[in-house]
Amino acid sequence: MEETDKLMKQAYQALEEGDYSKALSKFDKVTKTDANNAEAWFGKAEASVLVPKAKTEDILAAYKKAAELDPKNPMYHSSMGSFCVEAGLFNDAEGAYKKAAEIDPDNAPYYYSEFAVEYFKRAPVVMEAYMDDKTEEMVIKKSLKYLLLSIGLDEAGALELLQRK
Template structure:
């Protein structure tokens, strides 16, 4: 079912849209390095450090969600993804990740809604479409 959360939405520096607050950029760079080494607890700590300096960076919230998801902590991932979605509501990959996390905890209806939201934002999001079909969500049951 689907694919690993975060594979579609690991932000890079160029995608931040604006420079982060002083000090946040270094913490994010270190967190990305920790993610690459599968050191998710360290990555979470570093993303939290960045967020304490600038809480308006959607990539920090999203990627922290990815770290939680990969640690098997989907509820905490959802909280981080939801904040990222508030900050960047037009990014279809974020509700896609939310859907994966809901699916992991067995909340199929919530997963359907999240995948449907991803498709509302980007009708060509093939992974969201595939997952929604797998969950029977393209039969009018997405609301």
């Protein structure tokens, strides 16, 4: 356990110093010696994002492992969601943000709105080759759905509110 603590401290120090490869290496060592250390898996994912050669599927696997080991930590889910949006894995992103909102209802509006805005900005870039009016409308509708959720409204409630005189 002492070795794990030492490696974790070294990993965080490497992160602070901007040495992401070294941080990744330290977090990776911890996951190999203590496979049930959610914080190490999360650190591995976060460091990997900043290492150019890291593979998307490996990063996602590390986030998923952290979330599986500590399913009540909303930060693991929201960070995974953010990564997934950036990687163009929108269904995974949506699921991760919804899970974070479910775990942490007090902050659900922030998770919903973050997904809505990030999806709205990123989806047209990722889906550029397929972007027609119908796809653009789909992106806007999904973004709007989550923006509405962030203020406690569903589509019917929003329509009713907008139609009131």
